[in-house]
Amino acid sequence: MNIQRTFAIIKPDAVKKNAVGDILTMIHGAGFRIIGMRMLEISVEQAEGFYAVHAERPFFNSLCEFMSSGPIVALALEKENAIADWRKLMGATNPANAEAGTIRKKHASSIEHNAVHGSDAEDTAKFELSYFFAGYELF
Ligand code: ATP
Numbered sequence: 001m002n003i004q005r006t007f008a009i010i011k012p013d014a015v016k017k018n019a020v021g022d023i024l025t026m027i028h029g030a031g032f033r034i035i036g037m038r039m040l041e042i043s044v045e046q047a048e049g050f051y052a053v054h055a056e057r058p059f060f061n062s063l064c065e066f067m068s069s070g071p072i073v074a075l076a077l078e079k080e081n082a083i084a085d086w087r088k089l090m091g092a093t094n095p096a097n098a099e100a101g102t103i104r105k106k107h108a109s110s111i112e113h114n115a116v117h118g119s120d121a122e123d124t125a126k127f128e129l130s131y132f133f134a135g136y137e138l139f
């Protein structure tokens, strides 16, 4: 299996509850290398651009408001099979269905306020990494 990169966000709910350190520890514990990291706030418009694939979903406006409601941590992660392995470590979208040992089981409070984001495929990982990071910012 080749080394792969994926894009992750620690969402505003997890930043607010001081879970950044624990989530970064879980990321390292699972064997990911953090090759890019930035704490920032995004506007509603920037969230809409990031989540454009979800524009027709009923939760789109609420999701974009939530994602711009406070600081987030944008992360570029690298490891073998990073995309699937990061989604596995995140757990199910709805924390009620999240498996034991996952980040969402531990830190998510609802299907919307679910602590972390992860790219779902190679093409979305590429788009999402480039939305938040320039190539020279990745180590
Ligand atoms: P993410 O894309 O954030 O990694 P995901 O791939 O598990 O999560 P998606 O279906 O892509 O889930 O939905 C994107 C995000 O939209 C979810 O993480 C969650 O914050 C929010 N969301 C998804 N479904 C709902 C819903 N039914 N009601 C409210 N918010 C939702």
Ligand code: MG
Binding pocket: 118, 120
């Ligand atoms: Mg998704």
